Amino acid sequence: MASVLTADKPAATPAKKKQAWASSKSPKFVQGRRAFFKYRELGVTEASDGSMRAQVTSATQGMSRPTGWHYHVCESQLVFMLSGWVDLEFEDGERIRVEAGDSLYIPGGLRHNEIGTSDTFELLEVSVPADMGTVPCDAPTK
Structure with missing residues (x-):
């Protein structure tokens, strides 16, 4: 039988995890x-x-130049652009510009290349797990 969460019965928190605050x-x-x-x-x-x-x-x-084709060893990566923009290309040939207010979800293992950015930018990036490897790879064949 599935456990039901209520206000008086919160989900159990694993002992190793804790609250975080960054000023x-x-x-x-x-x-x-x-x-x-x-x-x-x-x-x-x-x-x-x-x-x-x-x-x-x-x-x-x-x-000044593209990052080169690569993929990340992770479950997933989420990017939310706070300011500026980033241009990317993906293994299926799609090219996108992620601008301020846009989000992008990239599953682990998806080959991509960052090909340009605005002169200044800021983005929030979340990855699961924290230790996210980057593996250079060949460009996809067209």
Whole structure:
């Protein structure tokens, strides 16, 4: 029989997970996948015991060249553009521009290439799990 959640019977919280709060007044920056971007860690990796990562990625100069074809070793990745834009191409040939207010869900293993950005941008990225590998790969055949 399935358990029913009610206001007086909340879901059990795994012992290793905890609440996280990140203040914009004291941001914690970490090293990320690209040396030309800044990555602000939001504390979710530690709080979720590695089951999820949330960070804000920002740039103060546009990309000078595409990142190259790659895919991520993860379950999923969600991007929400806060400002600016990012252009991407995908293995099926689709090209999209993700602009401020847009979101993009990328399942793990989907080959893609970031081909351009606005001069400045900021995005929120969430990945499951937190430890998301990046694997370079060949461009898809057309």
